[in-house]
Amino acid sequence: MVTAIADPVRRHILTMLRDEPLSAGDIARRFVISRPAISRHLRVLRESGLVRDELVGRQRIYHLDPGPLAPLVGWLAGLAGTDRWERHLDALETEVYRTRRERRSRGPAGHRREHTA
Template structure:
């Protein structure tokens, strides 16, 4: 999971993955879409290959790259579990809002009305 997280940490590699999501591309096709050097693109592709997110195959004289999203699954699962813990935060925020609303309504009714409500 750490290798995958490192691979997707860079915006250039994320952009490469997005390009490859739509279609397999050669290294040259990928490099033409960036302003950085072709050797820099090759380094990014190597890191994506080493993390398992990209596979390549030789087709004639070209190396064609394809996205393989399967290594993302453990990271996605971990992120989903982490995000799910935020659900408690949202519930507590809603409770806090309700408490403040109830207090505000009680104050706006005034002390006499509030006493009658609780003694009835």
């Protein structure tokens, strides 16, 4: 699958299919390369499981299937430390709320409010 997304043309095809299913002809019209070259790219994407096709009349309509990308997305997130940053940001958010709560309880100019009964 990594080989399938290594090519910029195939990545662009995946991006187009993210927005809507397209026929091979519609995809080919958006590129300056030959239609047979687009067909080869679509075959690689289909064999990798990233796209699926259905025959509608005489046209093949291609659909994105992002399922096979899930393990790669998870691996990249771990590599980039996304989980670690989310934990740090959650801790920062908690600290900001705690600080705001303490400031409100002290009142204006940092003085403690007197509670009278």
